[in-house]
Amino acid sequence: MTTALDPAQLLDAVADALVVCDAKGDITLWNPAAERMFGFSPAEAIGQPLDIIIPERLRKRHWDGYFETMRTGITRYGTTLLRVPAVHKDGRALSIAFTVALVVAADGTATHVASVIRDETERWKEERALQKRIGELEAKLKATSQAQ
Template sequence: MNQEKIAARIIADTLDAVIYCDRSGDIQLWNAGAERIFGWTAAEAVGRNLDLIIPEKHRAVHWQGWERVMETGETRYGATPLAVPGLHKDGSTMSLEFTITMLTDPTGRIEGIAAILRDVSVRWQREKELRARVRDLESRNS
C-alpha cells in the first residue's frame, strides 16, 4: 500500500476529529472521528461553516481570529494544543484540544486550515474537581 492510501486511511479512521476548512471557513473534510465527537455526519457537515461546532458566544472571537490569520498567514496556534469549548449536534458543549496546519498554495496564500481535535471533557472535569479539592484543603489549613 502506498503512503497516500495509508495517510487517507489514518485520517478516515482515527478517533480524533480531522477537519479541513477552506479560506471562508466552510468544512471540506470531516472524518469519522469528527462524526463521533460532534454527532454530525460528514454529509451533514461538509459545505457548512465552522459555526456548526462553535458555541454561539465564542463565534465572534473565533471569526475575528480566523480573518486575522487569513490576512497575515500568522497564528500563535500550531505545535501547542489550543483548549476551546466545542458544540455537539445535540446542543451540549465539550472541552476540546486541537492543533492546526495551514495549507498554502505555491504563492504562500492560505488555501485553508486543517485541524486535529480531541474531546478532553473527562480530563478537564477531573482537573476542575482536583483544583476545587486543593482550594478546599488549602482553605482548611489556613
C-alpha cells in the same frame, strides 16, 4: 515490501478528529472521529461553517482571528495546543484540545486550515474536581491553623 499509504484509510483510522476548512471557514473535510466527537455526519458538516461546533459567545473572536490568519497567511498557533469549549450536535458542551496547520498554495496564499482535535471533556471535568478539592483542603487547613 512496502505498501503505499492510503490517505483515506489514515483519515478513517485515526482516533482524533480531523477537520479542514477553506478560506471562508466552511468545512471541507470531516473524518469519522469528528462525527463521533461532534455528532454531525460528514454530509451534515461538509459545506457548513465551523459555527456548528463553536459556542455562540466565542464566534466573533474565532472569526476575527480566522480571517486575519487567512488574510496574512500567518498563524501564531501553528505549534500551540489550544484548549477551548465546543458544542456537540445535541447542544452539550465539550472541552477540546487541538492544533492547527495553515495550508498554503504555491504562491503563499492561505487556502485552508487543518485541525487535529481531541475531546478532553472528561479530563477537564476531572481537573476541575481536583481543583475544587484542593481549594476545600486549603480552606480546611487554613481554618485549622487559625484555630490553633
